[in-house]
Amino acid sequence: MFEAGLFRGLFDVQCFDLKAVESYRRNEAHQAMSASMYANPHNRGAVVNQLDAMILGAAEVDLDFNVNVTTGTNGIIMGGSGGHADCAAGAKLALVTTRLSAGGYPKVVDKVSTVTTPGETVDALVTEEGVAVNPKCAELRDRLRSAGLPVVMIEQLREMAERCTGKLERRSSGKRVVAVVEYRDGTLIDIVRAVE
Amino acid sequence: MRNAVGREIPERIEGYRSVKPFTGAFDNLGIVTKAPVRLSSAMPGKAKVVPNIRAALHACELKDGAIISFHHHLRNGDYVLNMVLEEIARMGLKDIKVAASSLFPVHAPVVEYFGQEVVTGIHTAYISGPVADAISRGALKLPAIMHTHGGRARAIESGDLHIDVAFVAAPTADVYGNINGVEGKSACGTLGYAAVDVMCADWVVAVTDNLVRYPACPIDISQDYVDYVVKVDSIGDPQGIVCLGLRGRQPIRLASRSRKPRRGLLRRRASSQTNFPSRRVQGGIARGRRVFEGDHARAPHSGQFCIGWDHRLHRGHVRGRSFPGAF
Numbered sequence: 001m002f003e004a005g006l007f008r009g010l011f012d013v014q015c016f017d018l019k020a021v022e023s024y025r026r027n028e029a030h031q032a033m034s035a036s037m038y039a040n041p042h043n044r045g046a047v048v049n050q051l052d053a054m055i056l057g058a059a060e061v062d063l064d065f066n067v068n069v070t071t072g073t074n075g076i077i078m079g080g081s082g083g084h085a086d087c088a089a090g091a092k093l094a095l096v097t098t099r100l101s102a103g104g105y106p107k108v109v110d111k112v113s114t115v116t117t118p119g120e121t122v123d124a125l126v127t128e129e130g131v132a133v134n135p136k137c138a139e140l141r142d143r144l145r146s147a148g149l150p151v152v153m154i155e156q157l158r159e160m161a162e163r164c165t166g167k168l169e170r171r172s173s174g175k176r177v178v179a180v181v182e183y184r185d186g187t188l189i190d191i192v193r194a195v196e
Numbered sequence: 197m198r199n200a201v202g203r204e205i206p207e208r209i210e211g212y213r214s215v216k217p218f219t220g221a222f223d224n225l226g227i228v229t230k231a232p233v234r235l236s237s238a239m240p241g242k243a244k245v246v247p248n249i250r251a252a253l254h255a256c257e258l259k260d261g262a263i264i265s266f267h268h269h270l271r272n273g274d275y276v277l278n279m280v281l282e283e284i285a286r287m288g289l290k291d292i293k294v295a296a297s298s299l300f301p302v303h304a305p306v307v308e309y310f311g312q313e314v315v316t317g318i319h320t321a322y323i324s325g326p327v328a329d330a331i332s333r334g335a336l337k338l339p340a341i342m343h344t345h346g347g348r349a350r351a352i353e354s355g356d357l358h359i360d361v362a363f364v365a366a367p368t369a370d371v372y373g374n375i376n377g378v379e380g381k382s383a384c385g386t387l388g389y390a391a392v393d394v395m396c397a398d399w400v401v402a403v404t405d406n407l408v409r410y411p412a413c414p415i416d417i418s419q420d421y422v423d424y425v426v427k428v429d430s431i432g433d434p435q436g437i438v439c440l441g442l443r444g445r446q447p448i449r450l451a452s453r454s455r456k457p458r459r460g461l462l463r464r465r466a467s468s469q470t471n472f473p474s475r476r477v478q479g480g481i482a483r484g485r486r487v488f489e490g491d492h493a494r495a496p497h498s499g500q501f502c503i504g505w506d507h508r509l510h511r512g513h514v515r516g517r518s519f520p521g522a523f
Contacts, residue, residue, distance in 0.1 A: 009476050012276055012386045012388065013345070013387055013388030014269050014271075014388055014389060015269075015377075015385025015437065017416065017437065018383075018435075021378065021384060024385045024386055025383075025385075031388035032388055032416060033385065033386075034349070034388045034391035034392050034452060035297070035348060035389045035391065036346075036349035036390075036391075036392050037353070038345065038346065038349075038388060039344065039346025039347075039349065040346045040347075040353065041224075041225060041346055041347070041350060042228045042353070042354065043349075043350075044348045046346060063350075064202070067200055071324050071332075075332070076328065076329060076332040077323055077329075077331055077332045077342075078323075078328055079322055079324060080298075080320065080321050080322035080323055080342045081322070081324070081342070081344040081345070081347075081448040082319055082322045082344070082345055082346040083344065083346065084344070085346055085347075086344045086347070089221050100400040115203060116273045118200070118218070118220075118221055120220070120221050121221050129337055130390075132484075133446065135243065142287060161401055174334070176208050176332075176334055177206065177210070177212075177339045178339055179332075179340040179341070180209060180212055180329060180339050180341055180342065181308055182344075182347055182351075183221070183344070184343070184347040185223070185224040185225070185350070186220060186343075186347060186350065186351060186354075186356055187199075187216045187217060187218040187223075188199065188216060188217055188218055188275060189199065189201060189218040190205075191203075191206070192340075192342075194334040195332045
């Protein structure tokens with residue numbers, strides 16, 4: 001797409017496949033950026049601040065639009081933010097897309113097992129059954145409605161998810177803190193406890 | 197104490213610095229300071245090439261308790277982290293903290309070093325595979341510190357995360373430490389994660405399987421940041437950087453009644469503010485490849501956007517559950 005002229009420029013902290021490696025080698029407008037230029041909240045302006053739109057995934061989303069991409073439903077670590085929280089904070093429009101359920105577990109839940117990305121930086125949740133808009137984005141909600149999109153309350157999505165899978169029962173976790181989840185500014189957004 | 201997203205956070209966490217609770221996404225921006233960098237200047241005539249990893253570890257005066265860093269540009273094809281830790285274990289060093297920008301299933305051997313307390317701490321933005329499972333079971337002595345990619349850069353630059361020795365898997369390096377990611381059999385492209393580490397670490401070691409004459413061209417990381425160069429047989433398998441699972445994903449589609457309007461989601465929002473190219477943004481498990489296809493994609497548009505990529509693809513262990521993320 002880049003070589004077809006769809007984009008004027010391309011930034012990569014890293015390349016995700018060998019074609020991207022080749023493109024970086026060949027194209028001047030395919031530029032490298034450091035992790036700091038990409039997403040460091042404390043520098044003089046990161047690339048994430050220039051994003052008009054960011055499409056993000058989720059393992060779980062809760063009623064406050066908090067997103068978990070750190071632990072699975074069973075509480076076991078299976079990922080982490082990467083740039084998730086950085087891009088959500090920087091982008092003008094941060095969309096989280098997910099199915100309502102996966103593997104027999106609901107993905108829209110009361111409380112996520114671990115908060116990776118705070119709901120205040122997420123604008124809308126897009127699922128196959130409708131779009132829920134963060135209450136802080138009233139203007140976005142109205143625009144989507146007038147565009148004829150199925151805007152629903154996030155509670156409705158949670159109910160639909162639970163109807164498919166049954167209510168989520170979390171395993172009790174141990175006492176010991178096995179991981180701390182730092183937000184991009186270094187403050188603690190959550191902790192992960194040992195799995196029993 | 198309860199933080200701004202309603203999570204109960206202990207006042208003190210054993211093995212972690214003093215707890216600062218999250219208070220809001222943009223609370224701590226403003227005037228900041230960067231930590232000074234300590235480095236060892238090179239005398240004219242210094243030879244940077246050392247015969248092996250062990251020699252580099254000696255040259256960097258690696259001690260018990262040190263923090264060493266790695267980047268994940270070779271992703272699930274990386275050999276360098278395991279290679280360095282194997283040597284560290286052989287030397288009998290203990291209590292090492294590993295600051296790796298991400299950890300993948302290929303790094304499974306690290307788990308063995310948890311038990312022996314060769315490795316007692318992990319700093320990372322992403323972990324999948326056996327290392328993640330072991331940490332969740334409590335196998336690591338200190339709590340793992342999980343940050344964001346931007347948070348890692350901030351921590352390193354501010355001095356919150358002080359790196360004693362940074363190891364850079366270098367697809368090409370010359371004899372005086374100039375590095376690029378685009379030449380050599382293990383070419384992995386840009387080296388943006390390593391770039392932060394080399395600017396702030398006390399010592400920097402380039403580990404390469406393509407040692408070339410001075411000067412390498414192009415240069416992604418320059419000689420003034422690199423102390424030593426080690427030649428090894430292979431730094432990794434570049435095929436391992438490819439995310440296989442992405443191909444098999446089904447896009448999420450809104451229920452049929454809403455297919456057409458959904459295409460307007462971004463367009464409407466975008467029309468006044470961003471002019472975002474909206475056609476066929478399928479979203480779903482955020483994925484890049486099929487987002488802009490077909491003739492519509494060629495219509496003139498402008499805007500900046502970003503698509504999250506799924507790391508969680510090197511993972512037989514997750515039993516096929518979809519688990520999307522970003523970068």
